[in-house]
Amino acid sequence: MTDARTQTFRSIPLFAELSDDALARLVDIATEADAKAGQVLIEARREASGMFVIEEGTVVVETHDRKIELGPGDFVGEMALLTGDQRSARVQARTDVRFLAIARGDFEKVLADEPRLAIPMLRTLAKRLAAMD
Ligand code: CMP
DSSP, rough: OOHHHHHHHHHHHHGGTTTTTHHHHHHOEOOOEEEEEEEEEEEETTTTOEEEEEEEEEEEOOSSSSEEEOOOOOSSSSHHHHHSSOOOOOEEEOEEEEEEEEEHHHHHHHHOOOOOOHHHHHHHHHHHHHOOO
16 A cells, blocks of 8 residues: 555545545556657547546636636536536646546445545535536
8 A cells, every 4th residue: 555656636625535445446446648749638528428537737627708727636527427517618738747536437436435535526626516606
């Protein structure tokens, strides 16, 4: 439980409260990936494939009326997974980014397994929805 990958996951605030077992399962499920500056991670109004947690670098969320910059520890792509709707915004890498991806099919399993994960996610979701008007 002390390998570098586990440490990386533990350092992400979203996962901070997970039990060691749940964190280990998440380490197995999530994949790590890189994107170059300018690459589109999420296209608006598409079907959702998963959610992403940013480890390094920054992304820009482009909603219909604003641009929001997010960085390490932030996550994107949770909204469409939770609502079942299409993607609400476009998300583009502003710099080169390294991120963790949790596939759609695994997302509900992770939440069922570890409902505590939903608490910080719902707080963030509520703020994002409030910002959407
Ligand atoms: P989703 O709708 O799946 O895909 C686009 C993502 O952009 C969305 O999930 C959120 O993760 C993110 N997003 C949408 N609106 C905002 C906002 N106001 N602030 C930060 N992130 C947002």
